[in-house]
Amino acid sequence: MIVSLECKKLKRTGFKAAFFGGGILAAAVPALNMAFRSEAYLSMDAPPVKILLNANWQMMAMLNVLLIVAGACILYHIEYADHAIRKMRTLPFSESAVFFGKTAVLVSACILLLAIEAASIFGCSVHWFGPAAGLYREILKNFGFFLLLMLPAILLSLAAASVCRNMWTALGTGVVCVFAATMIPAQNFALSLFPFALPFRTFSDLSGSAARNYAIAGAAETVGAAALAILILKIRRSFE
Amino acid sequence: MNIIETQNLTKTYGDFTAVSGISLHVPKGTVYGFLGPNGAGKSTTMKLFLGLTQPTGGSFVIDGKRFPGGRVQILKEVGSFIEAPAFYGNLTGEENLEIIRRILGLPRSSVADALELTGLTQHRRKLAKKYSIGMKQRLGLAGALIGRPPVLILDEPTNGLDPVGIHEIRSLIRSLPQQFGCTVFVSSHLLSEMELMADNIGILNHGRLLFEGTLDDLKSSAAAQGCPTGSLEDTFLAMIDADNRQRGGAR
Numbered sequence: 001m002i003v004s005l006e007c008k009k010l011k012r013t014g015f016k017a018a019f020f021g022g023g024i025l026a027a028a029v030p031a032l033n034m035a036f037r038s039e040a041y042l043s044m045d046a047p048p049v050k051i052l053l054n055a056n057w058q059m060m061a062m063l064n065v066l067l068i069v070a071g072a073c074i075l076y077h078i079e080y081a082d083h084a085i086r087k088m089r090t091l092p093f094s095e096s097a098v099f100f101g102k103t104a105v106l107v108s109a110c111i112l113l114l115a116i117e118a119a120s121i122f123g124c125s126v127h128w129f130g131p132a133a134g135l136y137r138e139i140l141k142n143f144g145f146f147l148l149l150m151l152p153a154i155l156l157s158l159a160a161a162s163v164c165r166n167m168w169t170a171l172g173t174g175v176v177c178v179f180a181a182t183m184i185p186a187q188n189f190a191l192s193l194f195p196f197a198l199p200f201r202t203f204s205d206l207s208g209s210a211a212r213n214y215a216i217a218g219a220a221e222t223v224g225a226a227a228l229a230i231l232i233l234k235i236r237r238s239f240e
Numbered sequence: 241m242n243i244i245e246t247q248n249l250t251k252t253y254g255d256f257t258a259v260s261g262i263s264l265h266v267p268k269g270t271v272y273g274f275l276g277p278n279g280a281g282k283s284t285t286m287k288l289f290l291g292l293t294q295p296t297g298g299s300f301v302i303d304g305k306r307f308p309g310g311r312v313q314i315l316k317e318v319g320s321f322i323e324a325p326a327f328y329g330n331l332t333g334e335e336n337l338e339i340i341r342r343i344l345g346l347p348r349s350s351v352a353d354a355l356e357l358t359g360l361t362q363h364r365r366k367l368a369k370k371y372s373i374g375m376k377q378r379l380g381l382a383g384a385l386i387g388r389p390p391v392l393i394l395d396e397p398t399n400g401l402d403p404v405g406i407h408e409i410r411s412l413i414r415s416l417p418q419q420f421g422c423t424v425f426v427s428s429h430l431l432s433e434m435e436l437m438a439d440n441i442g443i444l445n446h447g448r449l450l451f452e453g454t455l456d457d458l459k460s461s462a463a464a465q466g467c468p469t470g471s472l473e474d475t476f477l478a479m480i481d482a483d484n485r486q487r488g489g490a491r
Binding site: 001005008009011012013078081082083084085086087088089090091092093237238 | 290292294312313315316318320322323324325326327328329330331335338339340342343344367368369380383
């Protein structure tokens, strides 16, 4: 029920359009890149998915993370703009249930986003490189990995948005985190575990053990971010 | 039988005591007027009842449920309107009430019922952010009245309403105990309105309960203290003034 309620609350906010439009925009990146510079990539000796992701994922991931931050801000802005959260707090309903309802909505929106992007990578791969064996599996593995690595950023963006009554503060904080993430060197494993930097990693570009380490780190950060969000909600409540 | 009872309920913020050991007794099926100047602790007391803020001391029981253990049960039985209307501006009045209805698990008809009670039926499909102040106030009231809860906690429900609106809401509040068996705990600055609306009143000043009882009891008590008894406003002002002078003297 909570997820359907959160979806109802999003009417007329532009949330769905933002994610759909963002997905189309991100999906256009590999298509346009291949349309204009296909010779540079067709001569490479690597699996098509790896070539396409290496060439485009940084830009696509940047759009994804910015959409996560903006989406989290929209999800909580509707609660604070006309004090609706105050009414919600007087109903037999826990604030953490609201938080995880919003998390489910944002995760669903990210799945839609990744599905559009996966379709684009698949289309580009078939169109420019021709059909290849195991293409579906390769795309599913990569995009499943992306989703897992996005979860900490989703939870932390929502936690920041739930704390900041002013949407611009949460948005500013999120944008600073995204730009900080782009400056982190990928070679440094410890630094690359920064939650907003994780979504920039690609499965096909990592060795088996490195991918496993990132997957474990993503799962651990997700659990940590969820625990932190619950703690923030409880602490804030006890200070009111 | 009292539906709301507090025992030495206290709320402090650092050095400031917002509510100081008050013991309220709100009889079931009545309208209880909660009076006090700005900053007296009325809204804080109401927030305490709803679990929006934690008491520093004391305890309270609402309809037999003790806080904090029975908080969720209390919230299921209490309709509230605190400080100012709270709503989703991007949704229509009807959609706002639909969200509350689904959380409370009420029948679909309760939305139309709440809209009808507050005179918002005509405007149900308008976005809440485009409502006038009075309509927003009515939407807040509809959110409190939906499902006709046994206890209503209303903080300044007539703020922003025109005289016709004030009259309508007063008549509605006045009729709730008879019509639906509701108990209404209401605060207002409009003392003349309160005089027409309340069966019992509690007067709060600087977090302390100065008086609790019926309007007749208040007149007797005021007369005994040498305060004017012509109208609730005169009595109220005299009692607050006397308490402020006493507090000044004590300092």
